[in-house]
Amino acid sequence: MKNYLSVNDIDNLSDWVKEARNLKANPNQFKALGEGKTICLLFFNNSLRTRLSTQKAAIHLGMDVIVMNFGGEGWALEYNDGTVMDQGKAEHVKEAAQVVSQYADIIAIRAFASLTDKKKDESEEVLNAFKKYATVPIVNMESSISHPLQALADAITLDEVSTKKKPKVVLSWAPHPRALPHAVANSFVEMMQLQNADFVITHPKGYELDSRITKGAHIEHNQNKAFENADFVYVKNWSSYSDYGKVLSEDKEWTITKEKLGNAKFMHCLPVRRNIVVADAVLDSEQSLVIEQANNRTYSAQTVLKKILESLP
Numbered sequence: 001m002k003n004y005l006s007v008n009d010i011d012n013l014s015d016w017v018k019e020a021r022n023l024k025a026n027p028n029q030f031k032a033l034g035e036g037k038t039i040c041l042l043f044f045n046n047s048l049r050t051r052l053s054t055q056k057a058a059i060h061l062g063m064d065v066i067v068m069n070f071g072g073e074g075w076a077l078e079y080n081d082g083t084v085m086d087q088g089k090a091e092h093v094k095e096a097a098q099v100v101s102q103y104a105d106i107i108a109i110r111a112f113a114s115l116t117d118k119k120k121d122e123s124e125e126v127l128n129a130f131k132k133y134a135t136v137p138i139v140n141m142e143s144s145i146s147h148p149l150q151a152l153a154d155a156i157t158l159d160e161v162s163t164k165k166k167p168k169v170v171l172s173w174a175p176h177p178r179a180l181p182h183a184v185a186n187s188f189v190e191m192m193q194l195q196n197a198d199f200v201i202t203h204p205k206g207y208e209l210d211s212r213i214t215k216g217a218h219i220e221h222n223q224n225k226a227f228e229n230a231d232f233v234y235v236k237n238w239s240s241y242s243d244y245g246k247v248l249s250e251d252k253e254w255t256i257t258k259e260k261l262g263n264a265k266f267m268h269c270l271p272v273r274r275n276i277v278v279a280d281a282v283l284d285s286e287q288s289l290v291i292e293q294a295n296n297r298t299y300s301a302q303t304v305l306k307k308i309l310e311s312l313p
Ligand code: CP
Pocket: 046, 047, 048, 049, 050, 051, 142, 150, 269, 270, 271
């Protein structure tokens, strides 16, 4: 595999989940594979889980890891061709991507959506520029529109916990005081399209995700109805897609409570705002899978890095 940019780069989800669970059972078994190889993690935005789990995954595979907070410490990058660079941008991505490629065998990038310019966000400017100009494989650690390492970790968690061949899985919007991107929700939807599940999306009107991603998925605007007989409730806030980047509602009726959840398992990618998105009683209960989801981020990243390492010349 050359790059891991979206869930669509997964050729067989059940094989990948099986591989991840095998790596989880014995994380150091392929330590020799990454010996002498370096991964460079470039963060244009904050992170806890992605930063640490991807490093841990690389260490399990015997790799050396370089991490750079590019957003705060790198030169401001120019992305457009032919620009007269007489303003604030000090370096063109053409040079930057080729230079980082001299130091790394794999480059992983986190670059969130701006939520102010839909067209620019959808062009995946940072990720695609590195893909174009870097000479080594690229891994998406959450871009403007997708978070495929999270989605693979979620698939691993579902596989570990589910007792049914076709569980009912609900993706629910929940309130949040700030405008958040669509990346986690998008990739979860794409991953569910590869799963055998009764999948329902619930959100207030105005919070429809990109229809090119949801592709006719079952949408139920009544959250309680959507939760009926659910086995898993995956919760995430996202801002409006049609009224791009806007917070249209902070309706606390959508906060996840124990009563609403019933017997379902609770999933969230973290970080999560307690008693806004979800009640303490849910997060602190046995029904919450959030810590195991975070744990599985290591094996999600390790599966991806292993596949890339195996395909390096
Ligand atoms: N879920 C997730 O990507 O967490 P971080 O933003 O902390 O990396």
